Amino acid sequence: MAIFNLKKREIECKIVYYGPGRCGKTTNLESIFKTYQKQITGEMVSINTEGDRTLFFDFLPLGLGKIRGCEIRAQLYTVPGQVRYSSTRKLVLRGVDGIIFVADSFKVRREKNMLSLKDLQKNLKEYGINILKIPLVMQYNKRDLAEEGLPLMSLEMMERDLNRQLKVPSFSASAITGDGVGETLQGCMKLTLEFLQKQLKWAE
Amino acid sequence: MNIAKQIKGLIQEAEIYSSQGLYIEAKGKYENAAGLFQKNKQLENSDNMLSVISKRISALGQKIKSLNGTGANHEISMKAQNLIKQLFSFSSEEHEEAAKLEGAIALAKFGQFERALKEFFELLRHDTVRVVAAKNILRCHVALSSLDAAVAQFQKWLTSDFFNSSELKRIRLFLQDMIDKKELNITLPEIRSDDKGSNQLHEKDDPDNVLDISSIGIIFDSGPRKGSIIEYDVSFQSGNMISLIISSKEKEWVDSLSIGHKLEDVQYYSPIAMFKGSGLVSSKTEIKSGPKRGDYCLDIKIISM
Numbered sequence: 001m002a003i004f005n006l007k008k009r010e011i012e013c014k015i016v017y018y019g020p021g022r023c024g025k026t027t028n029l030e031s032i033f034k035t036y037q038k039q040i041t042g043e044m045v046s047i048n049t050e051g052d053r054t055l056f057f058d059f060l061p062l063g064l065g066k067i068r069g070c071e072i073r074a075q076l077y078t079v080p081g082q083v084r085y086s087s088t089r090k091l092v093l094r095g096v097d098g099i100i101f102v103a104d105s106f107k108v109r110r111e112k113n114m115l116s117l118k119d120l121q122k123n124l125k126e127y128g129i130n131i132l133k134i135p136l137v138m139q140y141n142k143r144d145l146a147e148e149g150l151p152l153m154s155l156e157m158m159e160r161d162l163n164r165q166l167k168v169p170s171f172s173a174s175a176i177t178g179d180g181v182g183e184t185l186q187g188c189m190k191l192t193l194e195f196l197q198k199q200l201k202w203a204e
Numbered sequence: 205m206n207i208a209k210q211i212k213g214l215i216q217e218a219e220i221y222s223s224q225g226l227y228i229e230a231k232g233k234y235e236n237a238a239g240l241f242q243k244n245k246q247l248e249n250s251d252n253m254l255s256v257i258s259k260r261i262s263a264l265g266q267k268i269k270s271l272n273g274t275g276a277n278h279e280i281s282m283k284a285q286n287l288i289k290q291l292f293s294f295s296s297e298e299h300e301e302a303a304k305l306e307g308a309i310a311l312a313k314f315g316q317f318e319r320a321l322k323e324f325f326e327l328l329r330h331d332t333v334r335v336v337a338a339k340n341i342l343r344c345h346v347a348l349s350s351l352d353a354a355v356a357q358f359q360k361w362l363t364s365d366f367f368n369s370s371e372l373k374r375i376r377l378f379l380q381d382m383i384d385k386k387e388l389n390i391t392l393p394e395i396r397s398d399d400k401g402s403n404q405l406h407e408k409d410d411p412d413n414v415l416d417i418s419s420i421g422i423i424f425d426s427g428p429r430k431g432s433i434i435e436y437d438v439s440f441q442s443g444n445m446i447s448l449i450i451s452s453k454e455k456e457w458v459d460s461l462s463i464g465h466k467l468e469d470v471q472y473y474s475p476i477a478m479f480k481g482s483g484l485v486s487s488k489t490e491i492k493s494g495p496k497r498g499d500y501c502l503d504i505k506i507i508s509m
Contacts, residue, residue: 021225022224022225023224045284045287047280047284047287047288047314048278048280048284048314050223050271052225053225053271056280056288056314058288059291075291087313088313088314091292091310091313091314094292094294095294106221106224106226106229108221108226108229108232109229116323145220150217150220150360151217
């Protein structure tokens, strides 16, 4: 749940990058860390990784400046993608305000994407949150690999698989090159702030 | 498609998956390529290629096995633990104990049981969260060692009078439930309201009735100094709670005292007489500033006198 300090006119919200293992959640954060140095308000912390696999979570605090007289801060988190870290994912999701679902474009990861989205829905439900109502955007990652002739799913196929019911904004991206990373975050922040505005009426 | 090209494509794909950390998918592609080689033995260099692919399949199998065996339960740095505590405490500043409890629970959930135990023991001092903290201490003991350790901790509390009978009943119920779920043939002793000795100070007793204590003598019950006595002036007393300032030279001894540790043999000196009794370590804090910097403030709850 976002922290709204009425006196200081500050809002701090929590954005979680969710998705199957190896889909590029940490790479998204690394890309943001490199690209948005001015907005970074602390260091990027990766808590417990095995090689380049996240076992706990990554954390990156961002300052997004003033919007309608209110200082906006965001805390970005990633969850561990591997199936067996379900309880950790649930813990990281607690108090979430906005979600970026990072889907892997590889054809061989099609089922993993769908299982991860189902896992997200289940974990949110356990916190009493309806996946259809929380600010959520889709990111179809690793699009750059199409140039290497690798079998990727088409964007249409990914939309059908993952976004047919949700109908949330979606972005194609390549976290490794940085393409689409900023747009995805902006899209999620826009939805999240609109949502918080309805709840907290902070901009009135 | 030409078989050689097909195999080449599969191997390239496998290499990319492997470089992306998608080991299961990489292994699958190598296996497909190996299958094609086996069906087409006439292909140039097929035996050598099969041998190379087999080695890669085996190496990927090892990687998958090692990843599956990796636990997220090893201890992480103090800095990372502090961040977990900070990020996963959701209660507001007005509910300090609740926030500390959430932080400690998060540490336990992230497998940081040693640190979590310390935090839970600290929380035993706070009435509002002490039972929840106690239950989590038992959980941590189970996670760190065994159910026996949790039972031993419960027995310690049972004899220490740190909890009142109502609290002990709740803790007992929780632990018995854990035992029953594991289908072990252990029955914890029932808690009765009159379990405590008549000469002991009860929670309901008026702490103002406790005599003024000017100094105390603690008799070491273990270690190389077992049997010897160490005396301290009481720096502050509030009811049955007394505070002592312990020199930093006694760090080793202070470190050996955990919150909730029962001091079995204590001499309480009042202006009129000396009483023998027992006490309970309620808190210990290192003094961070001022002339006593580096020394410790030890709070002891008088249990009996």
